Amino acid sequence: MDYKKIIQEIHEEVMPFRGDGNVASYIPELEKIQPDQFGMYLKCLGGADYEIGASQTKFSIQSISKVFSTTMAYELLGEALWEFVGVEPSGDPFNSIMQLEYEDGKPRNPMINAGAFVISDILYSRLDNPKEDLLKFVRIIAGEEDIHPNAAVIASEKSTGYRNASLANFIKSFGRIENDINDLLDFYYFQCSIEMTCRQLAHAFQIFANHGKLPGDNVQFLTSSQIKRMNALMQTCGFYDESGDYTFKVGIPGKSGVGGGIAALFPQEYSVAVWSPRLNTKGNSVMGIKALELLTTKTGLSIF
Numbered sequence: 001m002d003y004k005k006i007i008q009e010i011h012e013e014v015m016p017f018r019g020d021g022n023v024a025s026y027i028p029e030l031e032k033i034q035p036d037q038f039g040m041y042l043k044c045l046g047g048a049d050y051e052i053g054a055s056q057t058k059f060s061i062q063s064i065s066k067v068f069s070t071t072m073a074y075e076l077l078g079e080a081l082w083e084f085v086g087v088e089p090s091g092d093p094f095n096s097i098m099q100l101e102y103e104d105g106k107p108r109n110p111m112i113n114a115g116a117f118v119i120s121d122i123l124y125s126r127l128d129n130p131k132e133d134l135l136k137f138v139r140i141i142a143g144e145e146d147i148h149p150n151a152a153v154i155a156s157e158k159s160t161g162y163r164n165a166s167l168a169n170f171i172k173s174f175g176r177i178e179n180d181i182n183d184l185l186d187f188y189y190f191q192c193s194i195e196m197t198c199r200q201l202a203h204a205f206q207i208f209a210n211h212g213k214l215p216g217d218n219v220q221f222l223t224s225s226q227i228k229r230m231n232a233l234m235q236t237c238g239f240y241d242e243s244g245d246y247t248f249k250v251g252i253p254g255k256s257g258v259g260g261g262i263a264a265l266f267p268q269e270y271s272v273a274v275w276s277p278r279l280n281t282k283g284n285s286v287m288g289i290k291a292l293e294l295l296t297t298k299t300g301l302s303i304f
């Protein structure tokens with residue numbers, strides 16, 4: 001497979017979409033990002049890497065962090081995790097509150113904000129140093145130490161996060177959150193504000209492409225069967241109410257964030273991260289989705 005040529009073609013073919021969409025303005029700090037950037041990093045499990053554009057520029061991983069926090073909670077609780085949060089696509093926006101009322105406050109899945117608060121609550125209750133432990137885990141699987149939260153983004157989200165505060169309070173009213181809401185939101189915003197490059201994200205997502213191991217390393221994260229389930233969750237819920245459309249067009253598991261990043265993988269073959277800050281109305285990167293659609297089309301490889 002000539003990935004080098006494919007990545008170059010993708011770069012050219014996404015350029016016409018450069019002005020489409022908008023950066024996430026509801027988090028004021030994210031609005032400051034220069035919007036017309038694009039980067040892509042593809043990591044073959046065999047060892048070869050291919051990159052183009054701003055592949056080594058740091059950006060806010062935002063909801064991509066939900067994959068990391070869920071992995072940690074799954075490691076801690078095993079299958080009991082699914083008593084706290086479901087595994088069904090919501091078909092609603094990432095910050096929707098509606099289903100919680102008629103579903104007894106149990107979030108549909110861990111890839112939407114409601115689910116992420118329950119996951120954060122589990123980690124916050126069970127880990128001695130939740131922030132440090134999460135960061136440590138991300139650094140290990142990303143294979144780099146130079147990964148940090150962004151204090152300005154945390155402050156920005158806190159100052160405008162009325163919707164998140166209501167969601168978390170609503171879930172707590174059903175007795176499904178143990179911790180103080182301010183502590184919980186502080187931890188949640190910490191994880192969302194972590195900044196990574198496409199290279200670091202592609203490195204980290206190798207564990208989902210490789211049955212829970214980084215290539216050449218014997219440390220096992222989750223079991224093979226649990227990794228399958230994480231991939232299934234990403235595929236069915238990773239793009240909120242665009243998950244079906246994403247699956248239809250792209251056909252590999254992935255997770256987006258409102259920072260404009262998407263991390264995805266083709267099992268046993270590669271992991272990939274793309275970044276471009278302009279989002280569509282569902283909160284997913286316009287050029288990011290286009291690039292992944294071109295990748296699976298040009299390679300002829302998808303899980304379907």
Ligand code: GLN
Pocket residue numbers: 061062063064094095113157164192256257258259283
């Ligand atoms: N921190 C963001 C929020 O809570 C994450 C949302 C996202 O990336 N979809 O709104």
